[in-house]
Amino acid sequence: MDVLRLSGVTVAYPRRGAPPVRAVVDASFALEPGEIVGLVGESGCGKSTLGKAAVGLLPLASGTVTFQGRPLPPLGRGMRPPAFRPLQMVFQDPYSSLNPRRRVGEQIADGIRLGGHGSGRLTAEVGQLLERIGLPAAARQFPHEFSGGQRQRIAVARVLAARPACVVADEPLSALDSSAQAQVANLLASLVREMRMAMLFISHDLSVVRQIADRTVVMYLGTIVETGPTRQLWEDPQHPYTAALISAVPKVGGPAVLPAELPGEVPDPARPPGGCRFHPRCPIAEAACRLQEPGLLPAGPAREVACLVAQRRMAAMADPEAP
Amino acid sequence: MVDSLLAVERLSVALHTRSGWQPAVDEVSFEVAEGQILGIAGESGSGKTMTALALLGLHPAGARTSGRALFEGRDLLALARRDLRSIRGRQIALVLQDPMTALHPLLRIETQLTEHVRQHLGVSRDEARRRATELLATVRIPDPRGALVAYPHQFSGGMRQRIAIAMALACEPKLLIADEPTTALDVTVQAGILRLLDRLRRERGVSVVIITHDLGVLSAVADQLCVMYAGRIVERGRTGELLSAPRHPYTRALLDALPMAAGSTGMRPITGTPPSLGAVPAGCAFHPRCPFAQDACRAAVPPLAEVGEGHRSACIVDPLPART
Numbered sequence: 001m002d003v004l005r006l007s008g009v010t011v012a013y014p015r016r017g018a019p020p021v022r023a024v025v026d027a028s029f030a031l032e033p034g035e036i037v038g039l040v041g042e043s044g045c046g047k048s049t050l051g052k053a054a055v056g057l058l059p060l061a062s063g064t065v066t067f068q069g070r071p072l073p074p075l076g077r078g079m080r081p082p083a084f085r086p087l088q089m090v091f092q093d094p095y096s097s098l099n100p101r102r103r104v105g106e107q108i109a110d111g112i113r114l115g116g117h118g119s120g121r122l123t124a125e126v127g128q129l130l131e132r133i134g135l136p137a138a139a140r141q142f143p144h145e146f147s148g149g150q151r152q153r154i155a156v157a158r159v160l161a162a163r164p165a166c167v168v169a170d171e172p173l174s175a176l177d178s179s180a181q182a183q184v185a186n187l188l189a190s191l192v193r194e195m196r197m198a199m200l201f202i203s204h205d206l207s208v209v210r211q212i213a214d215r216t217v218v219m220y221l222g223t224i225v226e227t228g229p230t231r232q233l234w235e236d237p238q239h240p241y242t243a244a245l246i247s248a249v250p251k252v253g254g255p256a257v258l259p260a261e262l263p264g265e266v267p268d269p270a271r272p273p274g275g276c277r278f279h280p281r282c283p284i285a286e287a288a289c290r291l292q293e294p295g296l297l298p299a300g301p302a303r304e305v306a307c308l309v310a311q312r313r314m315a316a317m318a319d320p321e322a323p
Numbered sequence: 324m325v326d327s328l329l330a331v332e333r334l335s336v337a338l339h340t341r342s343g344w345q346p347a348v349d350e351v352s353f354e355v356a357e358g359q360i361l362g363i364a365g366e367s368g369s370g371k372t373m374t375a376l377a378l379l380g381l382h383p384a385g386a387r388t389s390g391r392a393l394f395e396g397r398d399l400l401a402l403a404r405r406d407l408r409s410i411r412g413r414q415i416a417l418v419l420q421d422p423m424t425a426l427h428p429l430l431r432i433e434t435q436l437t438e439h440v441r442q443h444l445g446v447s448r449d450e451a452r453r454r455a456t457e458l459l460a461t462v463r464i465p466d467p468r469g470a471l472v473a474y475p476h477q478f479s480g481g482m483r484q485r486i487a488i489a490m491a492l493a494c495e496p497k498l499l500i501a502d503e504p505t506t507a508l509d510v511t512v513q514a515g516i517l518r519l520l521d522r523l524r525r526e527r528g529v530s531v532v533i534i535t536h537d538l539g540v541l542s543a544v545a546d547q548l549c550v551m552y553a554g555r556i557v558e559r560g561r562t563g564e565l566l567s568a569p570r571h572p573y574t575r576a577l578l579d580a581l582p583m584a585a586g587s588t589g590m591r592p593i594t595g596t597p598p599s600l601g602a603v604p605a606g607c608a609f610h611p612r613c614p615f616a617q618d619a620c621r622a623a624v625p626p627l628a629e630v631g632e633g634h635r636s637a638c639i640v641d642p643l644p645a646r647t
Contacts, residue, residue, distance in 0.1 A: 042509040043480065147596050148367070177367050177536040182580040183592035204509050207539070211582035211589050248514040250539035252581055253566045258521055258543055259514035265465075265479060 001069070002030035003166045003198040004054060004087070008063035011046070011053045021270045022061070023049040025222045028296075031166060031198035036189065038213030038230065039202045040245065044266045046222040051170045051202045055089045056080075068165065085115055086165035090172045090188075094151035098143040104154050105130070105139030111161025129157045133187060149180025153187060160191065166198040173208060185212055206249050210234050215302075218242045221277040222269055224296055228303035238305040238314075241278050276308065284309050327354035328497055328530050329378075333390035334400075336370075336377045342601040344387065347373045349554040351390075352627075353547075355498065358528040360520065362545030362562065364538055364577065366597050370554035371534045375500045379417060380407045394498070413443045416491035420503035422483035425490060426475040432459075432486060433471040440493045458489040462519055481512030488519065492529075499523070502534045517544050538577060542566055550574045553598050553608035556627060560634035570636035572613045572643060579646075607638070615640045 009027045012020035024046040031037050041047045052058045054065055056075045065072040067087050073080075091097040099107055108126045123139075130138050133153040135146075143151055152172060159167060169188060173181040189212045192199045203209050209216055209230065216233050218226045218241065226239040237243040247260040264281040267273055273280050279289040288308055299305040299314055336348040348370045355361045363371045376382045378392050378399055392399040394415065399407065411417075419425055427435060436458065437451035446454070452471070459467035462485040475483055484504065491499055501520070505513035521544050523529045533545060541548055541562060548565045550558045550573060558571035569575040579591040595612040598604060604611055610620040619639055627637040 042511055150596070178538070178577060179366055179580040179593040182582075182590040185582075185590055186592060205582075206510060207582040208590075245510060248510040250510075250514075250517070250537075250543040252539050252542045252578065253563075256543060256545075256563065258518055259510070261515045261518050262511040265482065 002032050003068060004200070005030040005066045006050075006054060006063065007066075009050065009053055009065060010061045010063055011049050011058055012061040015270075018270070020061070023222055023269055024053065026063070027219075027224050028063075029217055029224070029227060031200060033165070033198055034193060034196040035215065036192055036199045036201055036213045038209030038216040039200060039219065040204065040206055040209050040216060041219035042245075042266050043204060044221075044269065045219045046269070047202050047204075047219050048170055050219070051089075051168050051200060054200060055087055055168050056084070057089070085162055088159045088162055088164040088167050090152075090156060090159055090167060090169040092171040093175050094143075094148060094155045095175070097155050098151060098158075100143050102142075103139065104135075104141055104143065104146075108139075108154070108158050108161050111158040115162030125161070129160055132160070132191075133157045134183075147180065149176050149183050152176060152180070152184045156184070156187060156191070160195075163195075164197055166200075167192075168200045168202070170202045171204065172201075173203065173205065181208065188212070206245055218245070221266060221272055223277060223306065224304075225278065225307070226303075226305045227296075228299075232303065238299055238303070238310040239278075239307045240282050240284050240309075244281075244283075276306075278307075326356060328357050328359075328395065329355040329532075330393040331374075331378070331390070332393070334374065334377060334392055335387075335389045336373050336382055337387040337389075338383065338600065339385060340601050345601045345603075346554050347386075347600055348377060351549075351551070351554075351556050353549050353556065353559065355530045355532060355547075357497070357530055358524050359547065360524055360531045360533060360545045362541035362548045363532065363534045363551060364536065364541055364548060365551035366536060366577075366593075368597050368599070369551040371551050372502055373554075374551070375417070375502055375532065375534055378500065379411050379415060380404070381417075409443075412439055412496075413494045414496050415498045415500065416494070416496040418484075418488055418491050418499060418501040418504050420506050422480070422487040423475065425487040426483060428475055431472055431474060436471070436486075436490055436493055439490075443494045454493065455489075458492055459486070461492070462486070462489045463515070464489070479512075481508050481515065484508060484512075484516060485519070488516070492523070495527075497528075497530060499529055499531045500534070501531060504533065504535075505540055506535065506537065513540070520544055538566065538581060550577070553603045555608065555624075555637065556635075557609065557638070558634075558636045559627065560631070560636075564631070564634060570630050570634065570641060570643065571638045572615055572640065573609045574636075575643065575646075576612070615644060 007028050011024040012022045014020045027050055039047045056072045059074045067084055105126045108129055109122050112125055126139055130136050173184055201213055213230045216230045217224055220241050226242045244262040250259045275290040275292055276294055279285040294306045294308045296304045296306040331353050334351045335346055337344045337346050351374055365371050377388055388400050436455035440451045456467045459470050464470045464485055505516050520531055545562045548562045549556045552573050558574045576593045582590050593612055606621040606623055607625050610616040625637045625639045627635045630636045
């Protein structure tokens with residue numbers, strides 16, 4: 001059974017004197033235990049908004065989020081019901097997500113207590129978690145004594161202290177340099193496998209997602225445009241936006257190749273283009289794309305795509321007799 | 324290289340710390356020819372930004388510099404402040420990671436794109452405005468005229484970085500120093516900026532020094548690479564050769580840390596952390612993190628020795644053992 005399920009999630013930001021901006025429109029997907037789902041897209045596409053909505057940090061305009069089969073209530077002033085504590089979040093910036101004035105060990109112990117697992121062996125448990133993230137002697141130290149990568153690992157340890165079943169990680173690597181990125185990514189991936197957690201991994205860096213995610217969800221301007229197993233999606237993207245994102249990633253080594261440019265800018269989400277939201281920037285847009293908004297439809301086993309051209313191509317392949 | 328625009332010779336920058344004077348940049352030498360793109364790579368704290376700042380006289384007050392940095396034959400490190408000011412912004416321009424540090428939030432784009440042009444080149448207001456419009460078109464800002472009367476906050480991050488580059492180009496500099504110019508941007512926008520830098524070099528003969536930890540970026544545009552570790556250059560050479568057949572274990576470790584094609588190992592982190600200023604290990608600074616370290620590595624700093632044509636590496640283990 002899926003751990004976290006989003007069905008028809010729409011998130012709107014209210015505006016003074018204007019209709020609300022719909023930052024996420026009708027997004028649906030689910031996470032299974034032991035699975036890493038990568039959520040990618042350009043900045044402003046709504047991926048962070050969707051991540052926050054997935055843990056209840058933002059109210060939904062419509063749709064539902066269920067965690068282990070129960071509808072997730074939005075986070076209020078009171079304590080979150082214990083049933084939802086195994087749903088946790090890792091934030092982008094470990095400089096601001098850790099308390100600078102408290103010792104690392106104390107902050108991790110808080111996580112254990114909040115998770116309701118407090119026992120007489122707090123110190124021992126903290127020690128085990130620190131050992132697991134490769135910083136066994138960190139308990140008595142303060143966050144400023146560590147590098148960015150080490151701090152992010154400490155933030156991960158604090159989340160793990162709550163024994164999560166599902167973690168939403170919002171750009172957890174983007175404040176780090178390549179070597180530290182590799183460390184934190186490997187740590188997250190191996191924890192997901194060991195503990196059979198599910199993880200929603202939000203990132204603008206496609207190459208990292210390609211490396212660690214089992215499935216990938218691509219967003220553009222608030223809507224999901226393609227989903228599928230990461231390898232298939234990378235090798236054979238169906239949506240022109242996915243293809244554009246992939247060819248913009250610089251490749252290391254070999255002959256120097258300039259990455260491909262995707263012309264234009266992400267439009268203002270308050271005034272999305274009519275029809276397919278991607279059509280003004282799309283290299284293969286047709287007349288119909290300006291009029292009709294494509295739905296996210298199945299495109300082969302475990303894949304979905306929201307593109308009229310791709311859907312027609314697939315229909316033609318499935319039924320070569322049709323005109 | 325005969326006609327290098329910039330020749331840096333044994334540049335050192337020492338900072339005063341609690342444990343005395345410590346070299347943040349240690350005897351760094353490189354050259355940049357006209358129209359060439361040089362990449363400087365390394366982890367955070369490797370001294371790459373300090374190297375760039377020292378060239379422009381923007382290193383912290385109280386830091387000690389030594390060595391030479393010959394720009395068209397004049398030593399930037401020995402110039403009087405006034406002379407350096409006439410070069411800085413005019414002939415050498417700087418682009419930073421966050422365009423909001425370069426752009427004034429309360430001034431219209433026009434003011435920011437014309438003020439220094441009028442100051443440095445002494446052109447009229449109308450001429451400066453005409454040039455600003457052209458520049459915005461060069462960096463592919465849609466509706467350049469409309470952009471002139473707008474404020475920085477009205478643009479996206481990628482557009483702001485383009486405007487910051489336009490600002491840097493306004494006085495037609497010969498050398499552009501770009502410190503992590505695409506790190507905060509989306510890959511699609513990054514691709515646009517990299518293409519822009521490549522076009523400027525081809526069409527205008529602008530030389531560029533790009534500083535970044537992202538070897539992917541450098542692989543796409545840089546002709547030459549310097550890899551820095553703990554303030555020193557540990558490997559230097561042509562980009563293609565250096566990335567396909569690295570000779571220094573640190574360069575190889577940086578490459579192995581990158582996410583690669585599915586199925587390959589990829590994202591193998593480098594053990595340990597870079598040394599902090601004042602705690603640089605004796606001998607080869609990389610030896611505590613190096614899988615191939617020998618006793619001799621702890622004894623002396625290995626020289627940056629020639630290992631191929633135009634390729635230098637500071638490692639006594641040569642050739643490197645095969646990857647496991």
